[in-house]
Amino acid sequence: xxxxxxxxxxxxxxxxxxxxxxxxxxxxxxxxxxxxxxxxxxxxxxxxxxxxxxxxxxxxxxxxxxxxxxxxxxxxxxxxxxxxxxxxxxxxxxxxxxxxxxxxxxxxxxxxxxxxxxxxxxxxxxxxxxxxxxxxxxxxxxxxxxxxxxxxxxxxxxxxxxxxxx
Ligand code: GDP
Ligand code: MG
Numbered sequence: 001x002x003x004x005x006x007x008x009x010x011x012x013x014x015x016x017x018x019x020x021x022x023x024x025x026x027x028x029x030x031x032x033x034x035x036x037x038x039x040x041x042x043x044x045x046x047x048x049x050x051x052x053x054x055x056x057x058x059x060x061x062x063x064x065x066x067x068x069x070x071x072x073x074x075x076x077x078x079x080x081x082x083x084x085x086x087x088x089x090x091x092x093x094x095x096x097x098x099x100x101x102x103x104x105x106x107x108x109x110x111x112x113x114x115x116x117x118x119x120x121x122x123x124x125x126x127x128x129x130x131x132x133x134x135x136x137x138x139x140x141x142x143x144x145x146x147x148x149x150x151x152x153x154x155x156x157x158x159x160x161x162x163x164x165x166x
Contacts, residue, residue, distance in 0.1 A: 002051035003083035003166035007116075010098045013090040014118040018149035019043045019056045022159065050163045055082065079109050084142075084165050088116040091123045091146070095134050103139050112142035112165050116158070121148040 007015045023043035045052040055078050079085055087106060089099065106113055115135055120128055128146055136144065143161055147154040 001049065001163060001166040002053070003162075004053045004055060004081070005084045005086055005162060006055040006057060006078040006082045007086045007088055008057050008079070008102065009086075009088035009116075010090070010102070013088045014149040015088055016056055018088070018116075018118065018147070018155075019054050021149055021152060021155060022052070022054065045159075047159075050166060052159070052162065052166075079106070080111065082111060084162060085109060085111050085113045086116050087113055087139075087141075088118050089131075089135070091117050091119045091128060091131060094131070095138075100138075106139055113139060114158075114162075115139075115141045115144040117144070117146040118149050120146045120153060121151050 007018060009015055020043075022045050043054045043056070045054065057078060085106065087102065117128065117131055132144055132146075135141075142165065145154065145158050145161060147158055149155070
């Protein structure tokens with residue numbers, strides 16, 4: 001099995017951290033500053049029975065200037081060409097306008113969309129349950145999976161579920 005997986009989401013939710021964790025190399029630039037990842041970066045993970053090609057993106061958000069506009073186009077351009085779309089959110093932040101903007105862009109995508117709730121190491125389990133409740137009806141998600149990209153919680157499970165969609 002093999003497939004392409006793109007990771008989208010607002011800046012700073014942990015997209016690059018996730019790729020770096022699963023690939024095990026510092027291939028994507030991580031930073032607290034938004035928009036550090038200026039181009040899509042691919043990372044290949046080869047396991048015994050599967051190969052994953054992860055595509056890191058600059059993050060989809062409402063563009064404020066021309067460079068922002070260009071970066072958003074890169075992120076959107078990958079959506080219909082992949083096997084799975086991972087929409088990553090930050091568990092520390094509630095649902096916001098930035099998320100609605102992304103969800104509107106995902107409505108016409110004919111690919112399985114995973115809602116990845118990242119940074120669960122930072123929140124109370126009740127907060128996580130509330131977030132799941134808040135998001136689950138906003139789009140038809142193929143899977144909703146909480147993780148900590150930084151600490152590694154549930155990342156192996158996520159890879160297993162991804163495998164089942166390839
Ligand atoms: P990106 O803009 O979506 O690519 O986000 P980054 O991967 O650059 O991460 C932004 C910040 O969030 C960095 O300071 C990361 O260390 C931090 N971060 C990413 N994942 C996690 C996580 O699971 N838990 C915590 N506590 N911090 C995280
Ligand atoms: Mg990044």
